[in-house]
Amino acid sequence: MIATDTLDTPAAVGSSAPAATPALPRGLAGTPDDKEMLRSAVELTRDIATARPEVYWPDMLLSAGLGYAALAGAILIGNPVLAALSGVVSALALYRALLFIHELTHIHKNALPGFRFGWNLLVGIPMLTPSLMYEGVHTLHHARTRYGTAEDPEYLPLALMKPWSLPLFALVALLLPIGLLIRSAVLVPLGAVIPPLRRLVWERASALSINPEFRRRPPEGEFARMVFWQELGASAWALFVMWWSATHSWRPLLIGIAVISLTALLNQIRTLVAHLWENEGEAMTVTGQYLDSVNVPPPALLAPLWAPVGLRYHALHHLLPSMPYHSLAEAHRRIVRHLGVDSTYQKGNYSGLLPLVGRLARSTMLPR
Structure with a gap:
């Protein structure tokens, strides 16, 4: 961790010496901005900053199609080993397919005509995670004065918490599909006739956030209309699934829950290593945010599986939030080539998942 603490010596009484400069915050929050890195990241990548529909659509459709086909295999195949393997393929x-929700929060609403609707129809609503659960939430995580503070919905100082908090943080994700089913099949319909419950569900259970103190503000305008239709679609689908399972068989639903639980666990493990989680609540510079975030560039071979859709370049994403996922690898190569291996940029690059998990685990064991 980069420390830039400064000790100030008060001027003597009656002295004409200027007042001492206030100390910078501790840790990464006190990191001054590397203006050369920030400027280079923007200037070197202007020509690759446009989202390309010929990449987004096939990738999303093929991922969703393979996922559903493999899920059908997990349900229909009689051989337990082959069914389990099919379930793993489905989860991956x-x-x-689900992580395109991250792209939807950053691309301009007119950049990919129909993509938001198509993704919600094919992925978000069937998986009970419509884009309303991330849009208007994730952008707060990128806000200059919110990142790493108590007002950041996607930040917890995990590196400063107790060792048992890490496995608990990961394993609680296994309950996510059950929680989503209860939300869409029970809480949202009840909230339609019980306003206090509707407000509670929106504030506390409508966002893919990890900060338990986060409270979501009511939706407004065009976004409120989008929320209505997405909630209606998700609730209708959840109620249909429950009715079909009760009248036919619970087996497909239980297998589906197991597959989505594995998917949620993968995402939670990725979240564990998306940042260093070392900030203690202070507002951070953009460079501090970058250094508290993580790139896992090549030659790490498995990163595309556990950090797909460009999320292996998560630190770079915090420098260039609107850069489409298909351009991040090229942006990374250009910045490294321009700044060199001794730059601040290089300090955000790591070798793989296990070393990052080990670093985080060791941090939780340090005396506080």
């Missing part, structure tokens, strides 16, 4: 493919 649906994981990739």
Whole structure:
């Protein structure tokens, strides 16, 4: 961790010496901005900053199609080993399809005509995670004065918490599909006739956030209309699934829950290593945010599986939030080539998942 603490010596009484400069915050929050890195990241990548529909659509459709086909295999195949393997393939493919929700929060609403609707129809609503659960939430995580503070919905100082908090943080994700089913099949319909419950569900259970103190503000305008239709679609689908399972068989639903639980666990493990989680609540510079975030560039071979859709370049994403996922690898190569291996940029690059998990685990064991 980069420390830039400064000790100030008060001027003597009656002295004409100027007042001492206030100390910078501790840790990464006190990191001054590397203006050369920030400027280079923007200037070197202007020509690759446009989202390409010929990449987004096939990737999303193939990922979703493979995920659903493999899920059908997990349900229909009689051989337990082959069914389990099919379930793993389904979890990985649906994981990739689901993570396009991250792209939807950053691309301009007119950049990919129909993509938001198509993704919600094919992935978000069937998986009970419509884009309303991330849009208007994730952008707060990128806000200059919110990142790493108590007002950041996607930040917890995990590196400063107790060792048992890490496995608990990861394993609680296994309950996510059950929670989503209860939300869409029970809480949202009840909230339609019980306003206090509707407000509670919106404030506390409508966002893919990890900060338990986060409270979501009511939706407004065009976004409120989008929320209505997405909630209606998700609730209708959840109620249909429950009715079909009760009248036919619970087996497909239980297998689906198991597959989505694995998908949620993968995402939670990725979240564990998306940042260093070392900030203690202070507002951070953009460079501080970058250094508290993580790139896992090549030659790490498995990163596309556990951090798909460009999320292996998560630190770079915090420098260039609107850069489409298909351009991040090229942006990374250009910045490294321009700034060199001794730059601040290089300090955000790591070798793989396990070393990052080990670093985080060791941090939780340090005396506080």
